[in-house]
Amino acid sequence: MSLYLIPLAPLLGALVPLFSGRSGRSAQALSVALFPAWALVYTLIQAQAVLDGETLRFALDWIPAIGLQLSFRLDGLGLLFCLLILVIGLLVILYARYYLSEQENMARFYSYLLLFMTAMLGIVLSNNLLQLWIFWELTSISSFLLISFWSHKSDARKGARMALAITGAGGLALLAGLLLIGHIVGDYSLDTVLANGALIKSHPAYPVALILLLLGAFTKSAQFPFHFWLPHAMAAPTPVSAYLHSATMVKAGIFLLARFYPAMSGTDMWFLAVSMTGLITLLYGAFTALFQHDLKGLLAYSTISHLGLITLLLGMNTRLAAVAAVFHIINHATFKASLFMAAGIIDHESGSRDMRKLNGLWKYMPHTAALAMVAASSMAGVPLLNGFLSKEMFFAETLDQSTLGGLSWVIPVLATVGGAFSVAYSLRFIHDVFFNGDPIDLPKTPHEPPRYMKVPVEILVALCLLVGVFPNYVVNDLLNAASSAVINGRLPEYSLAIWHGFNIPMLMSLAAMAGGLYIYYNRRTLFQFHAQFPPHDAKHIFEGSVQFVVRQCARFTEALENGSLQRYVFLLLLFALLLMAGPLLDLHHSAGSRPQLELNGVVLTGAILLSLSAVATVIWARSRFTALLSLSVTGLIVSIAFAYFSAPDLALTQLSVEIITVILLMLALFFLPQTSLKESSPNRLTRDLSLSALIGGVVGSISYALMTRPLESISDYYLTNSKTGGGGDNVVNVILVDFRGFDTLGEITVLGIAALGIYKLIAGMRLYMPSGDESGRPWSQDRHPMILALVSQNLLPLALLVSVYILLRGHNLPGGGFIAGLITAVAIIQQYIAHGVAWIKHRVHINYQALIAGGVLLAALTGAGAWWFERPFLTSWFDHFHLPWIGDFELASAMLFDLGVYLTVVGAAMLILANLGKLTTSERPAFDHGDAPRAPATHHKEEF
Secondary structure, eight states, rough: OOHHHHHHHHHHHHHHHHOOTTTTTHHHHHHHHHHHHHHHHHHHHHHHHHHHOOOEEEEEEGGGGTEEEEEEEHHHHHHHHHHHHHHHHHHHHHHHHHHTTTTTTTHHHHHHHHHHHHHHHHHHHHHHHHHHHHHHHHHHHHHHHHHSTTHHHHHHEEHHHHHHHHHHHHHHHHHHHHHHHHHHHHHOOHHHHHHHHHHHHHHHHHHHHHHHHHHHHHHTTOOTTTHHHHHHHHGGGGGHHHHHHTTHHHHHHHHHHHHHHHOSSSSSSIIIIIIIHHHHOOOHHHHHHOOBHHHHHHHHHHHHHHHHHHHHHHHOHHHHHHHHHHHHHHHHHHHHHHHHHHHHHHHHHHHHTTTTTTEEEEEEEEOHHHHHHHHHHHHHHHHSSHHHHHHHHHHHHHOOTTTTTTTTHHHHHHHHHHEEEEEEEEHHHHHHHHHSSOOOOOOSOOOOOOOOGGGHHHHHHHHHHHHHHHHHHHHHHHHHHHHHHHHSSOOOOOOSSSSSSSSSHHHHHHHHHHHHEEEEEEEHHHHHHTSSSSOOOHHHHHHHHHHHHHHHHHHHHHHOOSOOHHHHHHHHHHHHHHHHHHHHTTTOOSSOOOOOOOOOHHHHHHHHHHHHHHHHHTTTTTTTHHHHHHHHHHHHHHHHHHHHOOHHHHHHHHHHHHHHHHHHHHHHHTTSSSBBOOOOOOOHHHHHHHHHHHHHHHHHHHHHEEEEHOOTHHHHHHHHHHHHHOOOHHHHHHHHIIITHHHHHHHHHHHHHHHHHHHHHHHHEEEEEBBEEEBSSSSOOOOHHHHOOOOHHHHHHHHHHHHHHHHHHTTTSHHHHHHHHHHHHHHHHHHHHHHOOHHHHHTTOOOOOHHHHHHHHHHHHHHHHHTTTTOOOEEEEOOEEEEETEEEEETTTTHHHHHHHHHHHHHHHHHHHHHHOEEEEESOOOOHHHHHHOOOOOOOOOOO
């Protein structure tokens, strides 16, 4: 099945708001909702097969060499989370349409939201560990964008930074854990991992893998002691809170525990680490929630508490506890999303979230109050609501464990205490907001929200009621399928009846409700007790820790660096020397058994010229122009060496790069003094000469040792498969555009980014161009000689013709897109040099930024086109054809990829070189007050 369509639909939807920014708010919401709605329909089409016990799979090779596939699987657990993500996501889209103001960028909000939805769907559907981690990190990045949506607020920026730092660090630990698990089982396929639980748990590396996995899960799901980022993430808009903290972001860690439950659970280490962390988080979150005055703060800590409850259940190592955990995942998502939305309505229509001011709202907004009260009652575990059923299952499972031996009674007792605090903070939410007198100093008079803003809350509250009254009809099949996927075996017997008689779990529920009433009634005593402790703001502690690390790094940097580039290079080369020289000490003979090539006059002459030009560059380094000329001789000799040793592609590339580099350096040297001062002392010269001699000797020894020894090269593979596998006789080009096409795609992307970065750096820069050199000799008035202009103009079409020829023949003969792009760039830049910028502006209208973007996009689309034929990314196609009068010829998809390389190289080279030529200006910069005025000089107008 094409399961990739499920995350692909929201990803495409994330692009829609970018093109509908001026449309109406309702039109934006509708256009965005169509994509997750389509994904939901497609998921429901597959649902019946999953409910019947099937596991649907889809796989497409991406980078098989490292075990990376685009691999998706849909089982019961994945189906449950897909439904939660898509259904609640659609409700949040509708809710946000009324929550966000007219002045806010709704298009940007929806783009971030659907990007996050894509990441979550990717996590729950991934069947490859590396792919799962990629989506995992994408949730951290997209949640950062959502939490910081109100970037004008300091709390939003700091909360987003804290969430990214904690979950990002956990993601790095998770990556290490997943790599270790993949190493243990010998494969990164999730199917293989889940089928080899016994192997993983018996492996010596199991404790390390488990700890790393749990660090990833606990940081994402805000488990103690990593819980502090979640309350500060409440600075996000309420639709974000309703989505991230009910069904998605914080549930990702819970999903990870449930997904790896068959492979990693069942050990004492799992029980102690997971259940104890969950128990502490449950109690801490429930206790702290009672003392929050911010409505969303109370819900944030209650979320932490309920996440701890689910974690505790998953740590109990019993099958029925796993079923209860899955059931509470469903119930928590429904009542918590509705509560966050209700809190957003209250804030939106009253202007405050402070429960010390929000009193007596029942008479102002009775409909909203009724919905919020039902959802809060479900959170408290009131009978006939869904929260009661899963919490009663939770109480029952705390009784059925004995891992702590004689102290096992502590767990059900503390669970009951946590349940009592859950009732207390739910009661405070209801009483302090909707009753308890009249509102106090609210910014505006409360009133009911727009009709359709309440629809999402009504749907979720209705689900709380339906699941609570008719659980067997509403949720039983989905719960069975999801629980089977978590347990990976036969389901235990359990009942979703709303009445099980008077038993111990029922008594625990009654005790929790009575204890909650008592706690709330005596809350003043508890508030006084809590006020005795000094307040700790996690945000300030976190920011202080970050600043401490920054200060220590700055001290270390100051101790290491003194501003001398020579010192940095010296330390770098010294460290390299220590690393390279060590192995040579164990090598008794540098020379190997491989026969050496015969030395002849051509090779000897080239080596002498190469050495002399290198030495000349060093000797005349302070005369920049002379050094550049001698350096260009070095590049030319290297190009000749490539050609001499039968590497024409490398020779052409080296020569083209050499020409471009010389032009670039000539342009840069124009703005620098023609000579540099002597700065090195005799002692430093001696030091540098000694180190360079040692480096040269070590590198030469390594090169000699390698070249005189037999070498098993992969070149034989490329020579054998170039024609049959890539359809080309030019092995170098086939490697670049086919075998190692992914590397080339990355390289042109980096080239394009670098060119754009340089362009932005110099875009607003203007440097004064004097009328003469530093010796006072005036520049020639004939800045564009006629001979140069005529020659360059006549060479342009010939150079372009040669570049096209080099591009088209590159698959079978020396050439290719990179070389052709450099030739084209040289031909065009020659026109700038010969005619000047003003002359070119009226004749050449090329957007070099668009050229770069088009080239990278064309290369990427060429690679992605292979997916259409169910082949790995960048798999090339080729075939031979015959046309009358033309004869036999070959067509290959790699030629399109090479065209993308060509466009990127032309765009990047011209964007840098052409803009360097525009830096000069005839206007002298203003002088400081202390500068003496200078005599006016004759200036040239701005030219290349």
